[in-house]
Amino acid sequence: MSTPGPVRQGLQLAPFRGLRYASERVSSLAAVTSPPYDVVVRPDGLRHLETADPYNIVRLILPQTASPTARHQQAAQTLRRWQAEGVLAPDPEPALYVYEQRDAGQLQRGLIGALRLSPPEEGIVLPHENVMPHVVEDRADLMRATAANLEPLLLSYDGAHPGTANGSSNGARPTTPAPDAPAPEGPAPAATPGAQAVIDRAVQRPPLLATTTEDGVAHRLWRIADPAEIAEATADLGRHQALIADGHHRWATYLRLRAERHAPGPWDFGLVLLVDTARYPLRVRAIHRLLRQLSPADALAAVGDAFRVRPVAGPLPDALAALATAQREAAESGAPANAFLLAGGGAFHLLDRPDPARLAAAVPQDRPQAWRELDATVLHTLLLDQIWQVPDAPEHIGYIHDAAAALKQTERHGGTAVLMRPVAEEVVRELAQQGVAMPHKSTSFGPKPATGLVLRSLELS
Structure with missing residues (x-):
């Protein structure tokens, strides 16, 4: 059991060419999304997603065949076919993505990007749960076969306190914007330069996509391709560490696959959603x-x-x-x-x-x-x-x-x-900062990002 040392180099978020559904090729964007793979646990839920649209993302994250090897090969073939048919198409240039989720009780906004991987002992990305080896092995086989990050991890950081992962030292949180407040019109208010300022400016513009899933959650996505805005956001994030809120098995998979390669490349990064929980607190459920x-x-x-x-x-x-x-x-x-x-x-x-x-x-x-x-x-x-x-x-x-x-x-x-x-969030944070892992599947942070809105292909330059 080791305690993470002080953060020297913080989060390094990089733009990437997002792989996204062509809206004209699917029945609706809502119909091709899915919850994260580990939330789709019931056969009836899986069948519901598969029948919602023939191109639902669940056919990539949870393909159904007789053997694990066949499942992963099928996912890879399906991904290649959908790209060849134009169902999934890459964005023209590398970008970060602002992602918003809104329902009757909560508003959440964050940045999706490719995060440089770091082991726990560096104290940059802090896990708080143990993982199950057979799940990591399955996810690793799927990622190798598809050469893609099919769904983002959810990471939280405290934008008000550089060098901390989640939550202020005294437990206080700034006021969160009202979840049902309309988006303000006109120029964004003045804000301290950084990731949140970039997000605030982005949401004043028309979104890249907008959809509402059957659970009533509204999702919107914006692309940030301006080098100056990317630099502003990434410089700010470089002062922070993050807590893995959801996706411990995928993070362990990222690290495992990177360790298999000896030259720098796209496997040095993994797809994540970073949420500033000083501004947008997460829910913790059992x-x-x-x-x-x-x-x-x-x-x-x-x-x-x-x-x-x-x-x-x-x-x-x-x-x-x-x-x-x-x-x-x-x-x-x-x-x-x-x-x-x-x-x-x-x-x-x-x-x-x-x-x-x-x-x-x-x-x-x-x-x-x-x-x-x-x-x-x-x-x-x-x-x-x-x-x-x-x-x-x-x-x-x-x-x-x-x-x-x-x-x-x-x-x-x-x-x-x-x-x-549920476990209290401050307990999760306390143990993570001590480098102590909780038993696997101890917590469920949310809201979790919808799977299928933006993918990362490791084969795209």
Whole structure:
């Protein structure tokens, strides 16, 4: 376990020739987009995307064939065919892209570009979660086959405080623009030169594209090709480090593929979206576990006296509220605040008040207290590893971002859903800055960028 050193050279964001859908060749831009690959977890969701438009991006990020090798080859062939047919076409010159997402409750804007890769020990890009090797291997095979970055990672940085990844030292945040405020007319207001000033000027101009996806989120994209504006934005970003908000497996894949090459080139960079969370705070949500081969009855019987176990009433929102209350009351009383909601078989059960002796014996003591107290740490070290003895393999555990979707899976296919509460953002940041990785799939930051609005081909000059 190493602590990242001080930031000497910060984020290095480079322009690239974006590969984008030709709007006249598809039914709509919304119909060819997708959530990130790891959010499309249900077969019905995959089928919905595949049937939305024959050119939906899911055919590249999650191709469906009999074997992994065939899947990756199919994705590469599909990408080449779509380019040859003019469905996907490169922009005429390298650029950075301003990307905006807007819904009823949030406005987010950031810069999409090609980020120079750096290992964690340099303290420029900070991961906060461990990764699963089989996922990195799959993503690496896909990127090798396609020679493309098909979807951007989401990185956050604190534009108000150079040299920090996310969040100010005192926790204060500047006021965020109202999400439903109309775009101002006329010249942009005066702003300190830098990435945000470039973004503010860009959004005064007509967008390169605009679409609203079926979830009600409006997406807009602008191209920044002026060398002076690119220099202004990149000089500012060079003073900052960033936290990986979403995309740990893709970042690990970027680093793995770069290590395979010994000469400088396009593999030294990876596609990212950088969001200044001092101005546009992200949401942090939990990622739930689906234990595919463990029944609720067996799960509860095995727990014994390691946790207090209580049935709680549904429906799902009421059961989740009981989970939040249990954690809050435990924290106020000084007891271990770890709590989990088990769902399946038409019932909900609350697991809370873990036995301190069992915790101390299961959880490694050579990590910071904030790590030892994480729900994900307790879940994996005590419940999954010792009590339930569930292997961390895809056939045993599914990771689902939406609690209702996890519950639906148990109703359809059996098993047990373990529903969790989100981790506080300041805990994520604290551990990342210490160089301490959380268990994989501990957090879900958002809103996540839509996949399919702009791609990066490593074969374009």
